Amino acid sequence: MDILALPRLIWEFVVYLFAVMPDLLPIILSLATPLALGALCGVLGERSGVVNIGIEGIMLMAAFFGYLTGFVLHEPLGTGAALALGIVVAVGTGALLGLLHAWLTVTVRADQIIAGTMMNIAAFGVTGYLNRLIITPSGRGGAGVITPFHLPDQLATLPFVGPILAMFLDQGPIAMSVIVLVLISQFALFRTRWGLRTRAVGEHPKAADTVGIDVFRQRYMNVIIGCGIAGLAGAYLTLESTGSFQNGMTNGRGFIALAAVIFGRWTPLGSFLGALLFGTATAFGIIVNVRPAEGDLGTLMKTIPTFWYAALPYLITVVILAGVVGRSTPPAADGIPYAKEGKG
Amino acid sequence: MRRWRGRLGPTWAKASIPVYSIVLAFAVAAVVVIVSSAFTATGFDPLLPFAAYARLLAGSFGSDNAVYNTLVAAAPLMFGGLAVGIGLKAGLFNIGVAGQFLVGAFAAAVTGAALATAPTIVGMPLAMLAGALAGAAYGFIPGYLKARTGAHEVVTTIMLNNAAALLLTWAVNDLVRAPGFSFPRTAEIGHSALPILAGRNLHLGIVFAVAAVFVIRWILDRTTLGFEIRTVGANPNAARYAGMRPIFITALTMTISGLLAGLAGAIQMLGVIGFYAPGITASVGFDSIAVALLGRSDPIGILFAALLFGAFRAGAPLMQIETSVPIEVIDIIQALVILFLAADLIVRRVFRVRAPKVEITEMATVTGSWGAGTPPPGTAG
Numbered sequence: 001m002d003i004l005a006l007p008r009l010i011w012e013f014v015v016y017l018f019a020v021m022p023d024l025l026p027i028i029l030s031l032a033t034p035l036a037l038g039a040l041c042g043v044l045g046e047r048s049g050v051v052n053i054g055i056e057g058i059m060l061m062a063a064f065f066g067y068l069t070g071f072v073l074h075e076p077l078g079t080g081a082a083l084a085l086g087i088v089v090a091v092g093t094g095a096l097l098g099l100l101h102a103w104l105t106v107t108v109r110a111d112q113i114i115a116g117t118m119m120n121i122a123a124f125g126v127t128g129y130l131n132r133l134i135i136t137p138s139g140r141g142g143a144g145v146i147t148p149f150h151l152p153d154q155l156a157t158l159p160f161v162g163p164i165l166a167m168f169l170d171q172g173p174i175a176m177s178v179i180v181l182v183l184i185s186q187f188a189l190f191r192t193r194w195g196l197r198t199r200a201v202g203e204h205p206k207a208a209d210t211v212g213i214d215v216f217r218q219r220y221m222n223v224i225i226g227c228g229i230a231g232l233a234g235a236y237l238t239l240e241s242t243g244s245f246q247n248g249m250t251n252g253r254g255f256i257a258l259a260a261v262i263f264g265r266w267t268p269l270g271s272f273l274g275a276l277l278f279g280t281a282t283a284f285g286i287i288v289n290v291r292p293a294e295g296d297l298g299t300l301m302k303t304i305p306t307f308w309y310a311a312l313p314y315l316i317t318v319v320i321l322a323g324v325v326g327r328s329t330p331p332a333a334d335g336i337p338y339a340k341e342g343k344g
Numbered sequence: 345m346r347r348w349r350g351r352l353g354p355t356w357a358k359a360s361i362p363v364y365s366i367v368l369a370f371a372v373a374a375v376v377v378i379v380s381s382a383f384t385a386t387g388f389d390p391l392l393p394f395a396a397y398a399r400l401l402a403g404s405f406g407s408d409n410a411v412y413n414t415l416v417a418a419a420p421l422m423f424g425g426l427a428v429g430i431g432l433k434a435g436l437f438n439i440g441v442a443g444q445f446l447v448g449a450f451a452a453a454v455t456g457a458a459l460a461t462a463p464t465i466v467g468m469p470l471a472m473l474a475g476a477l478a479g480a481a482y483g484f485i486p487g488y489l490k491a492r493t494g495a496h497e498v499v500t501t502i503m504l505n506n507a508a509a510l511l512l513t514w515a516v517n518d519l520v521r522a523p524g525f526s527f528p529r530t531a532e533i534g535h536s537a538l539p540i541l542a543g544r545n546l547h548l549g550i551v552f553a554v555a556a557v558f559v560i561r562w563i564l565d566r567t568t569l570g571f572e573i574r575t576v577g578a579n580p581n582a583a584r585y586a587g588m589r590p591i592f593i594t595a596l597t598m599t600i601s602g603l604l605a606g607l608a609g610a611i612q613m614l615g616v617i618g619f620y621a622p623g624i625t626a627s628v629g630f631d632s633i634a635v636a637l638l639g640r641s642d643p644i645g646i647l648f649a650a651l652l653f654g655a656f657r658a659g660a661p662l663m664q665i666e667t668s669v670p671i672e673v674i675d676i677i678q679a680l681v682i683l684f685l686a687a688d689l690i691v692r693r694v695f696r697v698r699a700p701k702v703e704i705t706e707m708a709t710v711t712g713s714w715g716a717g718t719p720p721p722g723t724a725g
Binding site: 110121122124129133306307308321 | 385493498500503504518634670673683
């Protein structure tokens with residue numbers, strides 16, 4: 001090992017990153033999509049004071065019922081209509097479960113984390129149950145996947161700009177909707193009356209109540225809208241990304257989304273960046289296998305086993321959470337049920 | 345029911361809501377089974393739940409072997425339930441039992457295989473110890489992070505669950521893969537296996553599990569540590585003013601919790617599975633949460649809850665084979681039990697139970713630490 005070994009390795013790594021960029025960028029957004037949508041659900045809920053660790057389960061339920069809709073309807077209605085209805089059903093499933101979560105946490109004032117845990121177990125049970133009962137015995141597939149929009153080759157092959165354009169535009173409609181939803185939420189949360197009320201209810205519900213804001217109604221609305229968005233994340237998994245349903249296929253995405261919420265300091269844009277970061281870590285773990293590096297860097301990277309790259313996003317989540325969380329402040333009333341005076 | 349109330353008094357006051365929750369969960373799950381039967385080949389069958397529950401009962405208590413199966417399934421759930429339960433006592437929600445279980449199972453498998461030819465009295469305890477220590481170490485990480493940085497254990501433990509599964513798969517592939525098998529797995533554990541007590545499969549683990557129930561009960565009720573754990577869980581600020589160290593207690597409780605989860609993995613490995621291979625399932629993880637919540641975090645409650653869910657796991661395969669009601673109905677029942685426990689308002693309405701004078705607060709304290717670190721109102725004191 002000479003003295004220049006480390007700088008050279010770093011240089012080779014940078015060169016390698018640029019070399020794989022065209023392969024890396026387009027899959028980052030697709031990997032980040034369910035995380036970003038789940039994180040939006042988390043932001044909207046927690047900004048109004050409701051913690052939801054059931055995002056994982058809501059995504060899974062929505063993924064299943066969206067898939068089931070496509071599965072049942074694609075013969076009578078045709079693929080396009082079945083997929084579109086599948087997305088509607090998935091979002092509706094999310095919103096309905098959001099109603100349940102809101103009722104449990106706002107009206108009944110059940111512990112929010114336990115309510116979320118219930119949601120996760122229920123989702124695993126209900127989807128596994130119906131999958132075994134209906135889909136597996138039929139032996140046929142679902143409605144397939146939504147055809148992604150394809151960027152014209154002239155644009156995609158442009159140097160530097162091409163991969164970035166491909167990252168955002170060479171995608172299906174749900175993945176492309178993410179950036180729009182994030183921007184709308186960011187604007188709504190910080191520039192509209194609704195957003196001001198949401199934040200008031202999440203920071204100081206009693207003060208909000210005193211000036212005439214309906215705390216319960218605001219929390220119900222936020223949780224239901226958020227969970228509808230989490231439902232869209234479920235639709236993405238079965239109807240846009242894979243075209244099939246497997247038991248437990250959300251595989252922890254709902255929880256990474258929660259970490260993205262904290263990473264992004266409870267803002268839609270910040271949590272989107274968090275989701276992109278985790279997406280990048282996952283994409284990198286895939287790319288190093290598909291296009292291994294060469295030279296000294298290659299030998300070094302090959303000594304790191306594949307499974308370590310796969311575990312990277314999870315470990316990064318833990319490290320980031322430990323590093324970030326102490327320096328970020330959640331909404332003051334996050335996780336605390338509100339009881340009206342005299343009714344407590 | 346009414347006549348029991350006088351005699352069992354305080355016990356019934358604690359157990360009534362869980363018992364009613366189970367009854368209600370079975371009733372609602374029956375509706376799910378009836379409705380969903382309409383979509384199957386056999387067609388709509390309003391009596392299906394009765395047939396299914398009868399097979400479930402037969403599979404879990406119908407014969408000596410069925411009872412042994414129930415006990416074997418209950419043993420890791422007792423450890424896992426205690427792991428979650430002791431965390432809840434300190435206001436911590438350890439969803440990481442699945443990961444700590446895997447780490448404990450792996451450590452026990454590797455140690456057991458290394459000592460496969462040693463006498464059982466040497467190999468088995470050492471393998472158990474390895475599992476316990478590995479689980480404890482894996483529980484310490486989120487505990488330390490929570491105590492030092494405030495990173496919430498719900499997110500960190502879930503991440504560590506996924507990381508554990510992947511890293512252990514790598515370890516089995518590249519580090520400790522036993523030669524002569526077509527798939528990656530660890531070597532035979534030989535004499536390190538837990539001795540069989542009765543039947544084909546009832547192993548010594550159940551004795552350890554029941555013993556652990558009473559040890560944890562003793563720690564929680566009779567020692568200073570237990571008092572500190574409960575105080576920190578009830579009100580960290582009061583604990584600090586009383587001279588306790590909530591940070592230390594938080595890290596220590598997660599370590600103990602991980603140790604118990606590691607032991608769950610160890611007895612499952614040394615008593616049932618016998619070797620570590622990628623994809624061994626850790627359904628014990630989620631089941632343990634249900635067990636702890638149903639048992640109200642009370643060790644004796646956890647003992648009974650683990651027996652109940654052990655019976656579900658033991659009986660469900662027979663139910664699925666003979667009535668084709670999918671095994672996942674167990675998860676649905678578990679979720680419903682938790683739902684009715686969390687929203688005990690529903691249970692009180694249905695069964696006309698009055699609210700207790702002293703609120704049982706364990707259920708209502710784990711979200712407090714998510715936000716600004718202030719406990720929710722009503723839990724102080």
